[in-house]
Amino acid sequence: MDDIQLLASIESYLAGEMSPTEVSVFEALRKKTPEIDQMVVEHKLFQHQMEDYAATFNIKHTLHEVHNRLLENGDVNEGGELSTKAQVFQLWNRYKRVTAIAASVGGVIALVISGLVAYFSPVVNGNQIQQLSKDIEIIKRNQQYQGSLINEVKSKIPNGVTVISGGSGFLIDPKGFIITNAHVIKGTAAVVVDSKGKEYNASIVHIDTKKDLAILKINDEDFTPLKSLPYSIGKSNADLGDEIFTLGYPRNDIVYGVGYLASKTGFNGDSLSYQIQISANPGNSGGPVLNNNGEVIGVLSTRQAQADGVAFAVKSKNIFEFVNEAKESDTILENIKIPVHSSMKGTQRKQQISKVADCVFNVKAFSKK
């Protein structure tokens, strides 16, 4: 009897679909051959497992649906905006006309007031916070410094264009997707340089200036995708006092910095970022901020100009939201898989650094003519 037939008869035997004569023949066979007996027992167990699996699978599905429905109706609230769609609709229908009038009056007033404010108010807060992207001056110097190198190895920065801005960035997917700050990317294309000095062409895939995040994709034949990333991107909030470290490119060589999480909010109570105590310099922007477990907890972005060592990092949670939003608008992002398991838990810092360094890049943005 071949395997398929055997399996078919075991199934119909267990389901009670056999005729009495078939059953007696089959049971005799079971008694005679222990292997078949064993298979029947095994299959019964398997079927039971499959039933449990199907039940759990379906209940998970239902729970998911219910959650989303309740979220939509506003019965469940997950922060953000209260999505009381149904209610809003009712209110909208009732107050349509009033709203329209109020809105136009409000609009006019707002315009007048903002005009007045802009006219009369002094410039405040201009330099309190400093983005850590390298400005043109520094880049210019770097390029002069690189002059000698460029003669030996031809740079991938096209001739005749100037680098506008630069900073750091790190991989969020081994296939070559790099995350960095939006303010690092002021041009239309970029070249990224790894810790060994190798350059790769990269394209700008998605930018969100509000979250101050951007995604680059390495498009270069010379780039060999990594097997996996050593760190994970943290989903939950970090704790005050967590020891942290960062790697970045304030110079053309990679630089390590260490510090601690100083506050769960950023500049002026900004809840999208952390305040960290670390020495950061222009060029550190876009670098990863990691904790002892090798979890990325943020993206280093700005520092306070008048205070020493006070820097701010965009919370890693935003990376998930940012990538999900980006996925909707761009299909090449569909197969981005953000790493959620760190392989560096419990390893020594020196090992952690050498692993992370392979995934941190020097980003140089320029405008194509």
Place this chain on the structure above:
Amino acid sequence: MKSEQNEQALLKGLANNDSRAIETIYKDNFSMVQAFVLNNNGSYDDARDVFQEAMIALYEKAQSESFVLTCQIKTYVYSICRRLWLKKLQQLGRFSNQVDNLDETVPVEEDLEIHEKRNAEFAIMDRAMKSLGEPCKSLLEGYYLKKMGMQELAAEFGYTNADNAKNQKYKCLMRLKKLFFSQYNIGD
């Protein structure tokens, strides 16, 4: 008492995967669990995961025939969630703000142990299904999860008749069993 009957009816609905009953339980209990998780160093996502896990544990319990819930659904769900979340925090090596012990809870350790075992079994089957590849995965999903008939499956997947589909199903099933048992026996 009326409310007690009500709760029994809800649990029966849950056991039958009835989305209206689930919605009612969800509405009555979710915000309580969410508040607990958020107050203890968790995020909105954590709250959802913990709550849904507790719902599954309750569902498993409600399915067994000998099932009697000796306390209110609210108390049970809260106890499970509390246990799950504190455990998770411990695993992450993160502390919790001292959780006040004034809340009413019931012992759920045993139930959770059973639930964890089923969780592990679910993961094994899930992995086996996912490594099966197409069209086996969809075919078996159609048969076992969506409970489609052989005739229907043959039409959906483009087999010329139900017998061919059935033949293919058995081939896939044999592969799935192999994958499943290679993991399952190690787990024992």
